[in-house]
Amino acid sequence: MPEPQTTKLAAAEQAYRSIRADIISGALAEGERLTEERLSQDLGVSRTPVRDAIRRLTHEGFIVRQSGYTTRVARFPEDEMTQVFDIRQLLEGYASERAAKMASAEDIAELKRLSDVIWSHTPPTTPEDFTRISEANEAFHRRIVEAARSPRLTALMSMAFDVGMVVRTYRRYSTRELERSAGHHREIAEAIAARSPDWAGAAMRTHIRAAQSAAGKSDAAAKP
Structure with missing residues (x-):
């Protein structure tokens, strides 16, 4: 027993x-x-x-x-969602820049693996596909913050990274938006592997701006 x-x-x-x-x-x-x-x-x-x-x-x-x-x-008021995405652009853009300088070989290998998982299950055709994408997405973003090697940044991200909001807005993406997001993950991993802080930061900020746009359109469509 x-x-x-x-x-x-x-x-x-x-x-x-x-x-x-x-x-x-x-x-x-x-x-x-x-x-x-x-x-x-x-x-x-x-x-x-x-x-x-x-x-x-x-x-x-x-x-x-x-x-x-x-x-x-939980409900997500429009202003709160805007604030979360704005803060994520600042913090995760910086985290990606640091990760490009500080990430270990193991970090880079894991980021590439997670981006491949996201890519291989996109677009999702089953609930299991979406679960795999969502879990890999969460792990990818958290690994970048860990790879930045900054306890202060980790503490700030623990307050700013609202898992519930990220996952639930991610669920609303169109097929095209999911495919674009999968490509962003690959580019971010490549930029960190290339040790290019400017590229990594810019790719992450573009990724989050695109996510904010997709979430905003979904919310607008849902309003009467």
């Missing part, structure tokens, strides 16, 4: 992935109220792993806590 702690961790991971997937897909809509009781019934697990999953998703920006014990799927 599995150890109780192992079972608990497995259930929490299952709950986390299921709730996260429902938020990304829109099955759980922005602003929708979430309760531990309902989620535990839907997922067939106890409330403890659901509570752990909610805590993790709150930290990542997918869920917000309101007064009392109320939790809801």
